[in-house]
Amino acid sequence: xxxxxxxxxxxxxxxxxxxxxxxxxxxxxxxxxxxxxxxxxxxxxxxxxxxxxxxxxxxxxxxxxxxxxxxxxxxxxxxxxxxxxxxxxxxxxxxxxxxxxxxxxxxxxxxxxxxxxxxxxxxxxxxxxxxxxxxxxxxxxxxxxxxxxxxxxxxxxxxxxxxxxxxxxxxxxxxxxxxxxxxxxxxxxxxxxxxxxxxxxxxxxxxxxxxxxxxxxxxx
Numbered sequence: 001x002x003x004x005x006x007x008x009x010x011x012x013x014x015x016x017x018x019x020x021x022x023x024x025x026x027x028x029x030x031x032x033x034x035x036x037x038x039x040x041x042x043x044x045x046x047x048x049x050x051x052x053x054x055x056x057x058x059x060x061x062x063x064x065x066x067x068x069x070x071x072x073x074x075x076x077x078x079x080x081x082x083x084x085x086x087x088x089x090x091x092x093x094x095x096x097x098x099x100x101x102x103x104x105x106x107x108x109x110x111x112x113x114x115x116x117x118x119x120x121x122x123x124x125x126x127x128x129x130x131x132x133x134x135x136x137x138x139x140x141x142x143x144x145x146x147x148x149x150x151x152x153x154x155x156x157x158x159x160x161x162x163x164x165x166x167x168x169x170x171x172x173x174x175x176x177x178x179x180x181x182x183x184x185x186x187x188x189x190x191x192x193x194x195x196x197x198x199x200x201x202x203x204x205x206x207x208x209x210x211x212x213x214x215x216x217x218x219x220x
Contacts, residue, residue: 008012009040009096010216011088011134013103016141017178020197021204024099024191025141028205029099029212036218040097041087043077045106049086052079052160060163069115073122076107081129086204089133109180110166119180134191137215139208140181141197145174148197 026042033040047056059067059075067075080103092096105128113178152167184189185192193211195204212218 007095009094009098009104010136011092011098011100012134012212013100013138014141014183015102015138016104016197017107017145017181018145019148019153020141020143021151021201022141024065024201024219025139025205025208026099026101028201029208031100032205032209033097038097040096040099041091042099043083043087043100044101045083046076048083048088048100052083055079055082056163060165062165064165064168066165069111069117072115073107073111073117073125077125077129078109079106080107080126081106083135084130100135103138104130105138105140105181105184107122108184109177109206111182114176115185135189136191137212138185138188139211140192141193141204142178142182142194143197145171145178149174170215 016022016199020176023044029041045052046059047053055075055078059072088098088100104122108119108122111117112119124173148210149167149171150162182194185194195207195211197204199207
């Protein structure tokens with residue numbers, strides 16, 4: 001008898017504007033998964049693999065106008081391709097869960113809409129690189145732009161090495177980023193869930209756990 005193929009692990013992404021608390025919430029979700037005995041990987045974009053981490057340094061630091069919008073989206077997509085091939089796909093194929101801080105929705109919001117490359121152009125580029133790969137669940141942490149930027153600025157301690165290139169962009173761009181995330185959620189309600197990132201950290205974490213538990217049939 002031929003063994004049935006192993007089921008792929010669930011792929012969960014967290015999205016949102018600057019200062020929305022994605023990294024904090026992923027760490028707490030990881031602790032919860034550990035308690036449940038769920039084998040998982042926590043990763044991030046841009047980055048997550050050695051080559052992609054080098055690109056991260058290029059796109060998140062330096063002058064605001066360091067890159068043209070098209071160059072920027074190509075750099076992000078190159079990092080994503082490396083990340084997917086080296087980390088995400090092997091983990092999913094092994095049946096592990098993957099928690100990722102940002103994925104292609106950020107490219108659609110930031111470079112496609114905000115930076116003016118064009119949403120459909122960015123979607124097509126992601127399709128070319130990723131094929132049919134998409135998150136099973138995307139949790140969008142929504143927060144008023146001014147609040148999020150205030151949080152982001154307060155967390156930067158080493159200004160010389162700060163990954164704050166986008167935080168220094170015009171606030172109107174951040175408003176666009178936020179609106180596009182909400183549009184994506186409206187367009188894909190089966191995949192995306194919007195949550196109020198202004199809640200207390202622990203309250204938000206319990207809400208996230210509830211959404212994940214319901215989506216994937218988890219107890220505890």
